[in-house]
Amino acid sequence: MVRPFSLDDLKIVIFYTGKVIITVGLIMLIPLFVGLAFAEWPAAVDFLLSVALTLSVGYIFLIVGKTDKIPKLFHSMLIASISWLVAMVLSGVPYYLSGHMASFLDACFDTMSGYTTTGLCMIRDLDHISIALNTWRHLITYTGGQGIIVLALTFLIIPTSGAYKMMVGEGKDEHLQPNVRNTAIQIWKISLIYLIIGTLVLSIAGYLSGIKPVMAFMNGLWIFMSAWSTGGFAPYSQNILYYHSLAFYVITLIISILGSFNFALHNAIWSGNRKEAWKNIEVRSFVTTLSITSIIAIAGLAYKKVYTNILSFFTIVFYQVVSAHTTTGLSNIYSVTFVKEWGDVGMTAIILAMAIGGSAASTAGGFKGIRMGIVFKGLIHEVKKVLYPEQAVVSTKIHHIKDMVLDDSMVKNAALIMVFYVFTYMLGAVVDTAYGHPFIQSLFESVSLASNSGLSCGITNYTNPALMKIVGIFQMWAGRLEFMAVFVLFGSIIMLIFGKRNIAK
């Protein structure tokens, strides 16, 4: 059945998008206060103007779209996709006002990179930006990792079934609690408790390695936000290599792995179901594929004699593989090293790890472990059906929080989303290759963008043509929202342009 796309539909989308914008404006107050606390007056003024603009736009959306109607699935998907685009533009204002960006498009690229927890950066002189702007970059990543709508749900949006669909549109398809607001609160509770623990540990490591106490705390906070959200931003251009600290490397490895776990897994383990830690299909899938990609990378680079000792294998090669597989993107080597030293075998292992990614309903990107597990088990199931006697009933189970019997629709849905990811990976690779970059490097950069990883072999740069940046923004956005919300937005636009004002219910 179809129904017309009415003014009421538009009002619902505008009204709830306005609520998300208000949330973004309120978060922007934090870097404003940081700017004031560190007496960074120009940065504080930038953030004051940005907060005023963002809250004004948010209130205009609320007034224009004022409605008491509850969003349905179609509205929720549109709200999710549009909110992320509007948040990208408004969050880019303080970047642009800072004077560190070559263009406003670069500012948008950076904010989309932050919100989607990708971590690729377009700032020209990263080592000279203000503490307030650095806080904003990492705060964007931290918020995006948990979800902008998840944050809005905790205190601004009425918890309805439609609100839950907004979370689904944002790639968080898990009921942690019966109530959608409690689910959102639980996601933030888990993230905030780890924020306290992780910041404390990293601050101590920073202080012991010679950083002054206040900056040790700020660095600890920023790096935690980046690692937990599987983001990849760091306050300095050398990324995590800046710290030259084994403790930093090991702590960020552990935090990245924790951040790549499904929030439903965190919730189950925190609720006393500790066996889930080794029974869960996503944990098993992650350990298996991480081991395979690590062996390929370490063996390949050992064979080429790029690295020749255990510590280098672990702190350099394994670090990049975990960073890629959790889609974090923190790196302790220079981008050019991938091309000049790692070569095709090392880069292929990293591409595979990035493409697979972390867990569903986590802060990570990529195919996701549950889909890998389902498709693999689906394959085994089909082989069993052929090998077993015809009259035998073949049943395959998967375990994610509870035991589930694998059915064809689960395998089909998982495979379909993976196909969309592959298309998105190839899109960027084709565009970069068309601009003259070698295919393997183009694929590396493209997979990094669409899986929201953030590792770079040096292609992503503020000097790139606008088309490459726009395609990159699209890849990050579509990969983070896991396509459905993006398709609904495009479908709606096409329907409106071609005058068919009927949208499938």
Add this chain to the structure above:
Amino acid sequence: MKNNKLDTFLGIITEILLASAITALGLVISAIIFKVISW
């Protein structure tokens, strides 16, 4: 499922141990490959 403070604490410890074990796996893989290439 019911959440209580002890379960939360033990849950955090379990998760950190799990992430540490996965990290240690990298060290084991590194050591095995080092041994193999040394032969």
